[in-house]
Amino acid sequence: MTRPRILEVRTKILKANDELARGMRREFERLGLLVVNMVSSPGTGKTAFLKQTLSRLAARGEACAAVVGDLETDNDARRLAESGVPVRQINTHGLCHLEADMVAKHLEGWDLAGLRYLFIENVGNLVCPTSWDLGESVRLALLSVTEGEDKPLKYPGLFNTADVAALTKLDLAQACEFDRDLARANIDAVRPGMRVFETSAKTGAGLDEWLGYLAERRAGITVG
Amino acid sequence: MHELSIAIRVIELADQHLRAAGGGRVAAVRLRVGRLASAAPAALRSALVLAAQGTAFEAAAVEIAEVPVRIWCPACERERDLPGLVPLACPVCGTRSGDLRAGDELELESLELVTEGEAEA
Numbered sequence: 001m002t003r004p005r006i007l008e009v010r011t012k013i014l015k016a017n018d019e020l021a022r023g024m025r026r027e028f029e030r031l032g033l034l035v036v037n038m039v040s041s042p043g044t045g046k047t048a049f050l051k052q053t054l055s056r057l058a059a060r061g062e063a064c065a066a067v068v069g070d071l072e073t074d075n076d077a078r079r080l081a082e083s084g085v086p087v088r089q090i091n092t093h094g095l096c097h098l099e100a101d102m103v104a105k106h107l108e109g110w111d112l113a114g115l116r117y118l119f120i121e122n123v124g125n126l127v128c129p130t131s132w133d134l135g136e137s138v139r140l141a142l143l144s145v146t147e148g149e150d151k152p153l154k155y156p157g158l159f160n161t162a163d164v165a166a167l168t169k170l171d172l173a174q175a176c177e178f179d180r181d182l183a184r185a186n187i188d189a190v191r192p193g194m195r196v197f198e199t200s201a202k203t204g205a206g207l208d209e210w211l212g213y214l215a216e217r218r219a220g221i222t223v224g
Numbered sequence: 225m226h227e228l229s230i231a232i233r234v235i236e237l238a239d240q241h242l243r244a245a246g247g248g249r250v251a252a253v254r255l256r257v258g259r260l261a262s263a264a265p266a267a268l269r270s271a272l273v274l275a276a277q278g279t280a281f282e283a284a285a286v287e288i289a290e291v292p293v294r295i296w297c298p299a300c301e302r303e304r305d306l307p308g309l310v311p312l313a314c315p316v317c318g319t320r321s322g323d324l325r326a327g328d329e330l331e332l333e334s335l336e337l338v339t340e341g342e343a344e345a
Contacts (some may be wrong), residue, residue: 004251007335009241013233013255014330096226128226130262131330156309157262160328189311192320 021100024135028112034218035118037136039158042124044144045168047076048111048201050119054083059115064117068188070097071123080121083203086110097128097134100135116218126155138217143187144168145178152186159190164197166210171200226228229262230330231271235279237332245337251285252336258291258327265290267275284336293327 012018028035038046050066065086068076075091080154086105090098103120112118120136122129141162143151146169154161159165165187167180184196195213199206238253253272257263265288276282293306297314303325304314313320 003338005248005337007241007245007337009332009334011237011241011332012330013230013237013332015237016233095229097229097231105294127262128229131226131230153310155262157260157328160260160312160324188320189313192312192322194322 015131017100018133019134020104021133021135023101023105025133026136028118028135029137029221031113031115032218032222033115033118034138034214034221035120035134035136036138036140036214037120037122037129037134038140038142039122039126039129039162040124040142040144040151040168041126041155044124044142044147045201046121046142047079049142049166049168049199050121051080051083052201052204052207053119053210053214054080054085056207057214058083058085060211062117063115064119065110065115066119066121067103069102069122069123071095076121092123096123096125097132098122098134099132103134117214119176126151126158130158130161137221138214139163140166142166142168143177143183145170145173145180145183149179149183149186152183152190156190159187162191164195164213165191166197166199166206168201170198170205171202175189193196227267227271230245230263231268231275234272234332235275235281238281238335239279240293241332242335242337247280248337250281250335251338252285252287253281254287254289254333254336256289256291256329256333258329258332260293260327263330284323289333291326292331294325296323296325297321297322298323314344 006110040046054064065090066080069090071092071094074089075086080087090102090106120134138161197206197210269286272286294303295312297304297319299317299319
């Protein structure tokens with residue numbers, strides 16, 4: 001005869017990724033390295049935002065680097081490298097998100113101890129990166145004024161996992177009739193109390209405030 | 225379509241547990257998926273059919289329990305289930321709260337095995 005037996009598992013499906021990411025975060029923070037995972041839809045301006053961030057950090061003498069994920073091409077890595085900081089491209093070859101082991105593999109051989117900030121530009125996608133911890137200390141969700149104010153309501157899962165948000169392309173806000181109060185209210189509905197930076201990579205608006213936040217967060221992970 | 229990546233992990237994880245339990249025929253795979261987990265149950269179900277091909281889970285039924293979003297309401301001083309996803313606010317008093325207590329999980333809950341049973345005592 002046969003009879004059913006229930007085997008209780010009660011384990012997170014992404015346990016292996018979570019454990020790897022936790023170990024990476026511990027190591028990054030031990031080195032005093034602040035790691036930022038940047039998530040948004042395609043075309044939000046992650047690369048332009050990051051390029052400005054890297055240039056400004058470099059100008060202040062802060063050692064920083066970036067890894068950038070895309071399905072194909074190294075266009076973003078080449079754009080970012082113009083800022084003069086080390087950049088590596090991760091091609092996912094069709095995969096819609098980055099996973100911790102891809103980041104770990106692309107960091108091999110880098111002197112992380114010499115860095116203060118590392119940015120991971122995720123694949124442009126507002127759904128799939130949600131559940132993959134990359135070992136970051138800060139998850140930044142970006143939303144451009146051209147996308148519409150209701151993106152956070154349409155993609156609450158991803159916005160809910162973010163620590164901080166940036167509105168991008170504010171220089172186009174008027175042309176797009178962008179309602180920033182509504183956008184902020186929508187972000188707050190999905191992630192109550194989350195800090196929001198209003199930025200423009202073109203004019204530089206809001207970037208000093210963003211860099212100030214990064215410095216604060218980095219100070220928070222640096223012991224002694 | 226990250227559901228396929230998730231489905232592959234489900235099969236890997238389920239296989240580890242099945243082996244540890246000494247194997248057996250799998251009748252059902254049970255998952256818990258939070259409504260804020262950005263994984264669509266229908267897509268996950270289809271992805272699991274693909275990921276299970278050629279494995280011990282090929283013939284298994286897939287049962288997905290959707291977990292509602294639950295927050296801690298600091299005003300009511302109790303946990304509240306939300307009727308939808310947003311806003312993250314108490315459905316009773318309206319207080320906003322980002323203190324998520326459930327709804328973001330992606331869990332392998334259990335496996336139902338069919339083992340050749342010993343004779344009933």
